Amino acid sequence: MTGLVSPAVDEVVLWARTSQAVDAMNLEHRNPNHLVDYTLAPNVVATSDLAVAVRDVDAAILATPSAYLRETCRNLASHLAKNARVLVLSKGMERGTHLLMHEVAAQELGNPTRVAALSGPNHAEEICKGMVSAAVVASEDAETAAYFQGLLSGPTFRAYVSDDVRGVECCGAVKNVVAIACGIASGMGMGDNTLAVLMTRGIAEIGRVVAALGGNPMTCMGLAGMGDLVVTCTSEHSRNRSFGRALVAGETLDAYQARTHMVVEGAPASESVLELAQERGIEVPITAGVHSVLYEGRPIDEAMEGLLTRVPRTEFYGMEERDTASKENQC
Numbered sequence: 001m002t003g004l005v006s007p008a009v010d011e012v013v014l015w016a017r018t019s020q021a022v023d024a025m026n027l028e029h030r031n032p033n034h035l036v037d038y039t040l041a042p043n044v045v046a047t048s049d050l051a052v053a054v055r056d057v058d059a060a061i062l063a064t065p066s067a068y069l070r071e072t073c074r075n076l077a078s079h080l081a082k083n084a085r086v087l088v089l090s091k092g093m094e095r096g097t098h099l100l101m102h103e104v105a106a107q108e109l110g111n112p113t114r115v116a117a118l119s120g121p122n123h124a125e126e127i128c129k130g131m132v133s134a135a136v137v138a139s140e141d142a143e144t145a146a147y148f149q150g151l152l153s154g155p156t157f158r159a160y161v162s163d164d165v166r167g168v169e170c171c172g173a174v175k176n177v178v179a180i181a182c183g184i185a186s187g188m189g190m191g192d193n194t195l196a197v198l199m200t201r202g203i204a205e206i207g208r209v210v211a212a213l214g215g216n217p218m219t220c221m222g223l224a225g226m227g228d229l230v231v232t233c234t235s236e237h238s239r240n241r242s243f244g245r246a247l248v249a250g251e252t253l254d255a256y257q258a259r260t261h262m263v264v265e266g267a268p269a270s271e272s273v274l275e276l277a278q279e280r281g282i283e284v285p286i287t288a289g290v291h292s293v294l295y296e297g298r299p300i301d302e303a304m305e306g307l308l309t310r311v312p313r314t315e316f317y318g319m320e321e322r323d324t325a326s327k328e329n330q331c
């Protein structure tokens with residue numbers, strides 16, 4: 001995001017946790033751990049001091065893995081000005097509470113109207129090369145969404161706004177689970193038909209969860225839904241997809257994350273989405289299948305067979321009237 005924001009502001013301050021990363025970014029203008037060939041703009045500076053990072057800022061952009069967002073916001077709360085706007089990039093659903101990331105940020109930082117969430121098909125590997133991308137900025141407050149739309153929009157990046165922040169964030173959390181399923185299918189040697197089936201039934205599954213959380217299922221047709229689902233299920237850059245392939249090859253989640261130093265958000269999301277679905281009676285067969293493989297020791301072949309041997313149904317899309325979320329014959 002620094003490459004998108006830096007042309008629009010005087011200075012971007014990056015918070016990093018290690019002095020090694022901070023020194024490399026300040027001295028060489030490169031991140032030594034991620035996108036190592038990318039040169040940071042001259043007006044980007046780094047610090048490991050959170051208080052310094054947000055001193056006198058107009059806005060903060062939060063991009064920690066979802067599991068650390070609450071802790072990061074808690075640490076930030078006493079340093080961030082009360083009127084500073086907050087944009088959340090993290091994609092996930094909190095375990096136990098089933099809160100979306102903008103809700104976690106708002107709980108810890110106060111004033112939900114200053115919080116927005118950004119989601120869409122946005123692999124940093126392509127954005128930093130100036131390849132055309134787009135995303136949606138969602139907030140319950142139109143001014144906050146418009147503020148970040150203005151901050152991020154540029155010649156190669158188009159930002160749309162939405163007031164359906166729950167729908168946008170829910171899409172971002174659940175599509176990662178579907179992408180793991182696609183990676184597994186790809187690793188098993190399945191073809192394009194299989195991926196198309198998983199993605200299409202995946203968007204229906206996402207739609208049911210969006211509806212249950214009070215979002216608009218039509219948001220699934222947009223950049224945060226269909227757009228991000230397509231890129232995450234098909235791109236070579238996707239961690240969730242490539243983890244699914246690695247799993248078939250015998251690698252564990254911990255080993256994959258340790259080798260890549262990157263987060264696989266679909267794994268914890270499968271836990272929280274399944275918890276939520278069981279609590280609310282939502283059918284999430286793809287999520288349940290991924291969860292069973294990751295956390296219940298179910299063999300991959302058996303999970304795939306389980307999906308295929310379900311009772312034949314009418315095709316519902318997950319985007320019908322909201323009360324269809326509770327109908328039995330829905331998926």
Ligand SMILES: NC(=O)C1=CN([C@@H]2O[C@H](COP(=O)(O)OP(=O)(O)OC[C@H]3O[C@@H](n4cnc5c(N)ncnc54)[C@H](O)[C@@H]3O)[C@@H](O)[C@H]2O)C=CC1
Pocket residue numbers: 034063064065066068072088089090091092118119120121122123124135261262263264265
């Ligand atoms: N909104 C959007 O357009 C996009 C959002 N994302 C989301 O952003 C979040 C971060 O993804 P990436 O930047 O790709 O991460 P990454 O997978 O490249 O790396 C994870 C990073 O988390 C850091 N980290 C580990 N423990 C931490 C802690 N306790 N506190 C803060 N940071 C910690 C690691 O140092 C590492 O740099 C994820 O939730 C991901 O799904 C990712 C791509 C696009």
Ligand SMILES: O=C(CO)COP(=O)(O)O
Pocket residue numbers: 091120121122123176179228231232237238239240241263264265
């Ligand atoms: O959300 C993303 C792209 O929009 C990143 O997806 P992965 O975490 O699977 O790489």
